[in-house]
Structure formats: C-alpha cells, structure tokens
Amino acid sequence: AALTRVGHRVTTDDGRSFDCPTGDTLLRAALRAGVAATYECNSGGCGTCKYTLSSGSVHQLDPDAPGLTPRDKRKGKMLGCQSIPLTDCEVSLVAGEAWYDGHTPPRHLRAQVTDVASLTHDLREVTLRTDGPADFLPGQFAMLSADAVPVHHGSPGDAPRRLERAYSMSNLPNPQGVWQFQIKRVPNGAVSPIFVDRLAPGDTVTIDGPYGHAHLRSTERDVVVVAGGSGLAPMVSVARGLAARPDAARRRLDFFYGGRGAQDMCAGAFVEEVSAALHSATLVEAVSTPADAADDGWTGPRGYIHELIGFDSLPDLADREIYVAGPPPMTDAVVRMLVLDLGISTDNIHYDKFF
Template identity: 25%
Template sequence: MSLPLTLSRAAQLLGVPRAVLQKHIAAGELPSHDGMVLSEDLERLYPDIKLEDSGAFERIMQIKEQAFAKRVRERILPNQEILAQRLAVQSEELEEVRRHLAEYHRLVEALSRRIDEMQKTAPSPQLAELARMLDAGLAAVLASEEPADRLEVLDDVLRVMTAQVKVRPSGREFFVEGNESVLEAALRAGLAPSYGCRNGNCGLCKARIVSGQIKQIHPFDYPLSASERAQGHALLCSNTAVTDLVIEMIEANLPSDIPEQEVTAKVKQVAPLSSDILLLHLQTPRSQRLRFLAGQSVTLSVSGSSTNFRGDYPIASCPCDDRNLLFHIRRDDNDPFAQRLFSDPFKPGDLISVFGPFGEFVLQKDTNADILFLACDTGFAPIKSLIENAAAADLPGLLQLVWAATRADGHYLENQCRAWAEALETFSYATLVATDPAAAGTAVADKVLAMPDFTRREVYVAGPAGFVETATNTLKTAGLPAGQLRYETI
C-alpha cells in the first residue's frame, strides 16, 4: 500500500530539502497530484536510501540514545502528556482501520454466501467465475508477505514526534517539534505570523484552528471571548499541536505589515569580525521581542554623558530568532555610533535602544524562481539575514551568493558561507576581490551575465553606493526585469 505524502513531510522523511523534490517533479521524475507524492514513487526515485542516513531517522535515533537527557526531552521530545495524546490519536486511527477491515471481511463473506445460494438455485458460468475470482483474490491477500512500506512506518513514528501545520490562506506548511509552541515553530520555519509579546498578553497571535487538536502549554491573560472560543480561535504563543493542524493565520508579507517598535535591548557580545568590522550582538527582553522581516534595518541609539549616539544598520540575523539581533558594524569616522563602539566598546549588559524596523529590502516569499544574492563588504549583513530566512522557509529555488570585497579581510564570514554550502543542497557561493566598490559592481555583474538564464532569477544586491549603482545598472541594461531586482545601499 502506497502512502500519499505532502512534499514537506516527504522531504522530512528523506532528509532532503523540499526544493530538491520540487526539482524532481518539474523534471517529470516524480509524479505529483494536488501537492502530494506517493511513498512508492519516492522509494523508486531513491532506491538506495537508508533510513538511518535520513535527517528524520537520525533525529529519532538521537532521541532513543539520549532518552533520559533533560535537554533532549525538553527541546526535541514532546512532553509525556502530548506524546500520550498523539499515541491515543494514532490508536483511534488504527482502531478505525480495523473496524473497516472487519466490515469488509463481513461483506466479502456475505457476498460469498450469496453467490453459493444463487449457484444452487440458478447455476451459471458467470457466477462460477465470480466465485473463483473471489476465492483467488482472498487467497492472494492472505498469502501476501509484502514488506512494510519503510516510509509509511517512519511517517507513523514521526507523527508521534512532530505535528504538521498547514496555514490558510497562504498554503505554507511547517512542523511543530518538541515542546515548542505553534508560534515558535512558525517563526523557526521562516514564516512571518502576526504576534507581539509572545507571552499571552496582547492577543496579536490569535488564529483560528480549522482542524486538529491543540493543547495549552503556557499561561495567558488575553481574554478570548466565548464567540472566539466557539469559532476555534486560540493564541499560538500559548499552545502546541497535539495532532496535525490546519489553521487560519495572519501573516506579514510586506514591510507595511510590520508595525514600528521601540525595544530596549542588552548587549550580549561585541566581537571582532575583521580589523575594521565588529559584531554587535543584542538580546531583547523575553517579553518584548523585535518583529521584523529579513533584510530590514533598525536605528540603534545609546546616550553618553552629553551626546546621543545613533546609527542605522541592517539586521544580520534571521527573524526566526527575534530575541537575538546581530549587526556587522564597520569602522567609519562619519558614523557617531560606530565611533563610540570602536573607541569605547559596549560591555555585556549595557542598554541600547532599538527603533524600527524599516526598509523594503525583503524576500518575495511566494516566488518559485532561483535567487541570486550579490553583496559587497558589509552588504553581506542583510544578505545573511535573507539567506537564513530563505533556508528556514525552504523556498523552492536555488540560492546563490556572489560576495565581493574591497579589502583583504573583506570576506569576514566566509566560514559561514562554507557551512551553508555543506548543509544546504540548494546553496552555493563565490567570492571575489576588487579595488573599489564600483569595480566590485562591475566584476560581480560580469559574473552574473555569464550565468545561463540570469534574467529569470530574483536578484538581491546590497553594499556601498558605488557597488549597488554599477551592478544594478549593468544588470538592467543586460535585460534583467526591474521587478526581479531589489537593492539596498549600506
């Protein structure tokens, strides 16, 4: 028996990105119907797959081997009550299957008896043939020793460990793992749900549960009305998924969907990335995270004895971790905040005000196109946020980065690029060095023009003004449609 699977679940079972399966479908190598694929077609496409090599199986083995480790129980395994409820749901499904099988068995027996009765009263070759077919079919079923569908077995196990959530109206999907809330799981998967405090007070993460079961895991003070409860509304920050869910959820797709915020964050770390670039790591309060889209910027401000130091910087981290904000700040004599950071570095625990977010340099989440990222120097900061968000959202296209540097240590996080390339089958990168931003723009544009079908890609460009102007003008002149080009001057 072949099991129908969603692409997200199939990718999880095989331990491959969803984009890889979508490429197989586009090439006609994997049949698909209404977004579903069959387990037998997957095993035909991956005949040598070993479940012990798949990411999902590896996770299960890790749980098994460290079953008594508190960290694993808290972060990977659901709590005992959720596990029990999921097992109860699967038991109910198994009992339903058994009931249907019993009904079919009674039907077949009744049909066999009726054929015998008809043969006694009015014999016919047709009835005799029907009786032989029925007996042969039953014998074949009873004698069958067909091995269990490996993917179906693994899917049954994973449904106990994780719950799949489908979102309306966007059609996006994600998985709830461990003891995380539905909101935490959505953010981890690169979605942009509506939310505010994340501790059950504001009600902004309210969503309607269309189908499936949830369970409250965190207290909340927001008063849901009787009408809202009757319609299935719940706070995503306070509930986890017991079974697979279908929910109606508000998502932010445009910068205008994100409200302006003011957050007072603490310095967690200041560390050198190169001789002229510092990493500033800020951490927001648990009760007041910064909601933003990948690629956006904020204003950082700190007051001195007589001066207020301010600066605008792109966020270099993924919105999926909204509490930890990373910034790549270069030495700049014309930037008062950077001067303050380099001359008298902040210490852990120092307070910095964060205002924002702002900026239109964001991902187009519904695109199926391959995506090309072009960066120069610290233009890598917003590009890093975009790449991490695209990977978390499991966008179907290929991701390619070309990073130019105008100084010897300009590729200050190339180890991060290597890690992405090793971990993501859909990501690749290239680096180059140029004498100045304009020359970097020319070199990067030449590299893009040599790529096949570059006019069909979504292109994101970030860096100094000379780099952005040269690269974008060259690409537009070469035929890249303006609607596929987005850029940000850093």
C-alpha cells in the same frame, strides 16, 4: 474630560491621517501608524521620502541633507525622514509600495548587548536582546543608538538627540528577542567607532525598526545576492532566510561579495553555514585593491564586484530574485548593469540605498 494628544496630527492630501509623537519624524510616524510612505535610507541621503508641506510647520533636522537638490529646495520640497512636525500639518506624501504581508511597523525597543564578536579587523558582530520578540523580515534594517553615544545638540531650540545609524540585521526573526548586527568602523565616524570599540555586554542600545524594502520575497525563485562592504549583514540574513524555508533543499543561492582587501573577506563562513540546507550555494569574493597596491596574499579575483560577477554563468538570471546591498555607487553600478545591460526586470531586483 478632553483627551490631550501628545504630538501633532498629520493629514495627507489623499485623505490619510496619523498622529506624529513629539520629536518623531514625519516618515517614521507614518510608518509606525501603518501609513505606507516611500523611503529607502531613513537618514537624509537618498531623497526618496520627498514631500511638500501644504500647511503647518516642521523643523528640518538637517536642512542640507544630500537627499534634496537645490531644485527640490526651490520647489519647496522637504524630506520626510528629516522633518519633525511642530504643528498639525497637511502634506502630500508619495504613496509607498503595496504593503507586504506580515509587516511589522517600526517601533522603539530597548535592548541589552549580550555579545560582541570580531568578524574582521574592523567589523564586529553585536548581539542584542529585547524583552519581546525580534520581529522583522530578513534583509531589513533598524536605526541604532547607544547610551554611550554622545547627545547631539542641533540648532538652538532643538531637542537634543542621540546620534543613530542604520544597520541591518544579519540573523533571522525569532521569538527570543535576539537581534544581530554587523557593525563596521567608519574611520572618523561619529557613531560606529563607539559601537565597534566601546560597546560591551550589559550596555543598553535603542533599536528603532524594522525598516526597509529589500527583504526576502516569498517567491519560488532561486536567489542571487550581491553584497559590498557593510552590505554583508542583510545579505547574510536573506541567505539564512532562504535556507530556513521548507523548500530550501530545492533552492539555489549565488552569493557575491566585494571588499577592499583580503582582510575584509569573511563571507565564506556564512555561505558554508547555509549551504547544507540548500540545493546549492556558491560564493564569489573579490577584493577591490589592485595587486600592486596591496601585499595581502589574496589570490582570488581583484576588481569591483559588479565587474566580476559571472552573470553570464547564471543563464536563468531573469528568473531569479536578486538582492543588492552595499555602498550606493556599488548598488547603482550593479542595478544599472542588471537593468540596462542584461534587461532584468526591476521587479526582481531588491535594494535599499544606504549613506
């Protein structure tokens, strides 16, 4: 009997091909099939997943996604993370970075909430449990959606979709299937207030992951991490990954964290946790609200973290692996400073852009 295929066949102009399950995006289907494709945010913001469609047709989830410029649109470019194939397709994808060892393709997993803890006034640590192991690399992220999140009806004819958001794991991969995320309440957000205020033990969450390139590299270099706002979680995972290495006692970690106000500062406990295993671990925290606008008792540095990082106090900066996570303007500012002002090789700087 003929085999029926659920979904569509996608062929790339350099001769790769893969099946795209019904309703899945072009980008995710490629990654699930082990086809390297370039991407960062997986949610329409960064434009890294641009491609051109040579034949076939796709539905675009968000035709106005900020990742596409008007010029891109005129040239017929589309975003792989926003495209759902409606027919078999031929596409030209930009080949991704070399596939890393021990890579786990992203997949859908059902998980149960086992714990929700408050880290700050608007940041929750949500612990989930899956049946199988939690397979990812420290620093990676997953797309989360919860049954408690309303279904989104797009344009007529679209399959209804539950809204999802990208969150980074803050713990380490483990065979027990424990996944921890730090979720910040975005005022007026469509998803995060539900995660922060309504999610409770026993609730079901869907994890789609892992994704992301800003994972801990297995080199012998010492590490610098720079985290802003909700970029804390992946940097905590990177720090924990470093501390779990057999040679941790020889490794140095410099951890920089920037938040809006004194009430956002919570990196200290994580740096303390890893410091025992490492040769050294230092923390610099800064709040961005100026002193005259805040009455928060903060006595530490004030300003944007990229302006305060004591990069000059790190004489061997060029020999470090540097990880950056946070809002795109902060990530851009840090990366620009490292590359343009300090001449650091982009090979040593790792980040994913979130929106």
